[in-house]
Amino acid sequence: MSVQPNDWLMDSGTTAATSLSPDMVRGKLTANAPLAPLVWFKAGGAADWLFEPADLDDLTRFLGTVNGGMQVMALGLGSNLIVRDGGVPGVVIRLGKAFAKVRDLGDCVLECGGGASGILVASTARDAGIAGLEFLRGIPGTVGGFVRMNGGAYGREVSDVLVDCDVVLADGTLITLPARDLRYTYRHSALPDGAVVVAARFRGQPGDPVAIGAEMDRIAAAREESQPLRSKTGGSTFKNPSGDKAWRLVDAAGCRGLTMGGAQVSEKHTNFLINTGNATSAEIEGLGEEVRRRVRASQGVALEWEIQRVGRP
Secondary structure (H helix, E strand, O other): OOOOOOOEEOOOOOHHHHOOOHHHOOOEEEEEEEOHHHOOOOOOOEEEEEEEOOOHHHHHHHHHHHOOOOOEEEEOOOOOEEEOOOOEEEEEEEOOHHHOOEEEEEOOEEEEEOOOEHHHHHHHHHHOOEEOOHHHHHOOOEHHHHHHOOOEEOOEEHHHOEEEEEEEOOOOOEEEEEHHHHOOEOOEOOOOOOOEEEEEEEEOEEOOHHHHHHHHHHHHHHHHHHOOOOOEEOOOOEOOOOOOOHHHHHHHOOOOOOEEOOEEEOOOOOOOEEEOOOOOHHHHHHHHHHHHHHHHHHHOOOOOEOOEEEEOO
16 A cells, blocks of 8 residues: 555645546546545545556656645555545545556566555565565555555565665656665655655565465465454554564553454454444544553553554544
């Protein structure tokens, strides 16, 4: 998933939003588009506009026409995202098949479209005998999202393997940024608001495809065993504090199984929130805040959200 910075509380839109028309693009531009079906929690409001560009030229032309006149948010798999019940003003951009290609450039470098999944990237690397990218198998999102958020799993993160990335800015300008310009920290980058990552290059090292595949299988099995993957969830809820684990703090605060409306702290992994049925995004976010309150009160630690929260309350 690729989104704006955490806790993106947005206003009701701009004049530019009302002047859009599906006729101005070759892809699909939809007004008042429900976002709940597109995110893992299956909750939340609609986007004022949802744009699914036909290709890179379609995207740059559209954003050039808008020219920064409205808020822009990119959406990947929606795996690490709470869309608030009031919906998302401006335009949400969802990259489709045209942005989901992965190819081997040689010298252990893969070029990956912003809409490509972590599983596809890791599988392509395996087939090409490129080691070091196996951890991407454990990130439930797309290249655009985990480049923006410095996604990581199983001891590695994007900053370890990124060479550079192609980014379309909110005014339609296409630029290439080397990894150093993203100034990565834990689950954070310096990508500007409204920027859409459309491609990235990752570098690994030579490896044995059989060994790479075995490591990918190990990661997949570990996720299946420890995480509530078959529930309506949003991935890891809170960042791990330095020297500790968020799940341990949540468990120690007595929050395992805690509920608020249709939202619940997972019994299987306490750093996951679950939509048990028809939870609202307000219930999911409210439960997360209650967990934070209890952890702070009982252990003096202020947990930080890892899940992104966007839109109008």
